[in-house]
Amino acid sequence: MSTGTIKKVAGPLVIAEGMRDANMFDVVRVSEQHLIGEIIEMHGDLASIQVYEETSGLGPGEPVESTGSPMSVELGPGLIGSIFDGIQRPLDDIMKATGNNLQRGVSIPSLKRADRWNFVPSAKVGDRVVPGDIIGTVQETPVVLHKIMVPQGVSGTLAKIEGGEYTIEDTVATVALDEGGERELTLMQKWPVRVGRPYREKLSPDVPLVTGQRVIDTLFPIAKGGVAAVPGPFGSGKTVVQHQLAKWSEADIVVYIGCGERGNEMTDVLNEFPELKDPKTGYSLMERTVLIANTSDMPVAAREASIYTGITIAEYFRDMGYSVALMADSTSRWAEALREMSGRLEEMPGEEGYPAYLGSRLAQFYERAGRVISLGQDGREGALSVIGAVSPPGGDISEPVSQATLRIVKVFWSLDSNLAYSRHFPAINWLTSYSLYADTIGRWFSANVEEDWTDLRNRLMRLLQEEAELDEIVKLVGMDALSAPDRLKLEAARSIREDFLHQDAFHEVDTYTPPQKQGAMMRLVLAYFDEATKALNQGASVESLVKLPVREQIGRFKYTPDEEMEREYNNVLHQLQSEVADLLNRKEEE
Incomplete structure (x- = not known):
């Protein structure tokens, strides 16, 4: 020492x-x-x-x-549902010991030493074990089965293992090591936060992380084990997007890092997460969540450590074979902590005062995401998806943190304050966002949901892009200057925006849309455009096509419960065809 x-x-x-x-x-x-x-x-x-x-x-x-x-974190039963600061000190235990304000020099263990857990062995004496093997389980919460794994550097034969009630420091098994001697195993292990946890193999990111948010799943999907950035100015809905992803995405475990955020925003998260009902299990969302709270008034150096603490905990659950979603809110505040420490070290400043190694540090963090085959003899698959919020000053994404992040991530959900002010949520701008996973994940959707998923998606994007070009003309010379087909395109694009992309996070049905329903909604919106285009070519007027009553039904389809979806889809499609046919018949009679 x-x-x-x-x-x-x-x-x-x-x-x-x-x-x-x-x-x-x-x-x-x-x-x-x-x-x-x-x-x-x-x-x-x-x-x-x-x-x-x-x-x-x-x-x-x-x-x-x-x-x-x-710098290491304690990994074991008791993580789920806990609230830690940036260096994994349990804030609730500190509050009981010292009151509401953090006291200096407080030394409280990260995981509760007195709690007893019921350990159920899944291996037996005489079994050969290697790092990553599961030797037993603990039912940590009603929805999370905590798998106890053999730590790194331990290979040998189980000499003793016994079920029962244990604290995290009690010996639950003994391994006779290959190199001689014995090693006692407890329910807890430690891991240094700046070192990524090892795995056997990294897999291709070709399976989607289904979120139930239409603008994300359809237009800008993220893969399981993928990385996404959500930059946006104040009030554009970053936190609500992250809440929706925490609540609805296909993740077994959620790790939420409040990194340098305002204290009142973290208070909202801490109050809301326990009250959010997990739609998959019916329990509180906290029953599968780990929260790391590091507010902007806490010491700045702990903010730098907080994202490493969070991603190490997330990797631990990934190694168990779970799909984990990590939300970092926000990496801009983390970068500001780096900048402050770099300045005090008197290092040569880079762009806007950030250290020259900003990009490599961000890459080290995001590269720890991935879909992997975990260590151990059973070859289980786990995934860690990372969604980082970026808060560029004044919403200017040309600043260094946003640009360094964009060079690393493969999905960019650009939040737009203009959309937010016009009450269009999620306020993800479809013209500036992108996903580099779209093609590979499109093949998955085509194989598992809709055969022509990629074609439908491409048609939607083409109409939205054409609308942006036509809008410029309308602003210059007015709507009357447009031809009838162009006016129809504008109406179809408006239908895509209002009926498909706009999603109500607080509506019991519209808050989550399964992929099958997303496919049906795309088909309906495009069916109107196709039928109207045919009718237009046969002499129908644009005004009469815009005023078709069925458009109201297409718009309300998103509020249809899943079990009635197929019947309602057929009804709306039939109504669309009959109304267009009636319109053409009246036109011929005239």
Whole structure:
């Protein structure tokens, strides 16, 4: 263990001397108050330490002690439903111990030591085990079965295993190691946060993470194990989009990181998540959620650590074979913490003062996502999808954090304040957003949902793009200058926007649309356009086609319950064809 003394204090940065025996990224205890810090730079016997707690009152000469181990998280039963700060301190336990305000130097274990868990073995004495093998399970919440895995570096034969009630520190099994000796296994293991957890094989991202949000699933899908960025200015609905994804996406576990967000916004999340009813299980959403709250008034260095803490916990559940969705809100605040620490280290600033390594740090974070075959002999498949919110100042996505993020992620959901102000939600702009997974995931939808899914999607996008071009003409010379087919295109595009892309997050049916219903809605919107185009060619007027009563039925189809979908779809289609036929008959009689 290396000990030294403080030489200089600069906000969250402390320079300590006499630390020659310490290593990079070692966790240290600073001063008599035992503040938690991490070594981020070494020069001879000088160590630069980012301190994860308030440093006011510290002065030169106070002791610094290295623990000799890197910043790690505790992984085991008790994670789900917990609320941690950026370095995995349990906020509810700290509140019970010290009151509402975070006290300095508080040392409370991340996972509760007194809680007892019912361990059910799934392996038996004499079984050969390797890292990643599941030796038993604990029913952590009514909806999450926590799988106890063999930690890294342990291979051998099970010498002892027994079910029963245990705390996370009790020995539940003993392994006779291949290299000799024994290793006792508990319900808990530790893992350094800056090191990605290993897996056997990374799989191609060709299966969609179905979210039930039409603009996402149909136009800009994300793959299981994919990465997406949600940049948008204040008030454009980033948080509601993330709530919808947490609630409805095909993820077994949700990890939500509030990284440097306003305290009142995190309060909303902490109040809303326990009340949100999980539609899949009927229980509270918190029964499959881990929350990491690091508000903007908490020490800035802990904000830098929070996304690593969150993604390590997410990887742990991925290794169990679960599909995990991680929401980081927002990576801009994390980048600001990097910028502040970089400035205090007196490093050469890059663009807008951000450190030169901003892009590589972002890439290290996002690259830990993926759909993988986990370690272990059963070859189970897990997925970790990462959705990062970006809050560019003034909504300007040409700033460095947005641009560095766009170089890494494959899905870009561009939130538009103009759409939000016109009450169009989700306010994802269909002209500036994109998904590089669209083609591969389109093949999955074509094979499993609708044969011509990709063709339908492409037709919708083409109509929306043509509407944008025609809008420019209308602004210049007015609607009367357009030809009849162009006016019909505008009406079809309006139907796509209002009937298909607009989705009410608070409506009991419209809040979630399964892929089959999304396909039916696309067909109906395009069926109107096709039938109207035929009628137009046969002499019908645009005005009469725009006023067809069936358009109201097409618009209301999204509120149809799933079990009535097929019958209602056939009714609307039949009504559309009969109304167009009646219109043409009247035209001939005239």
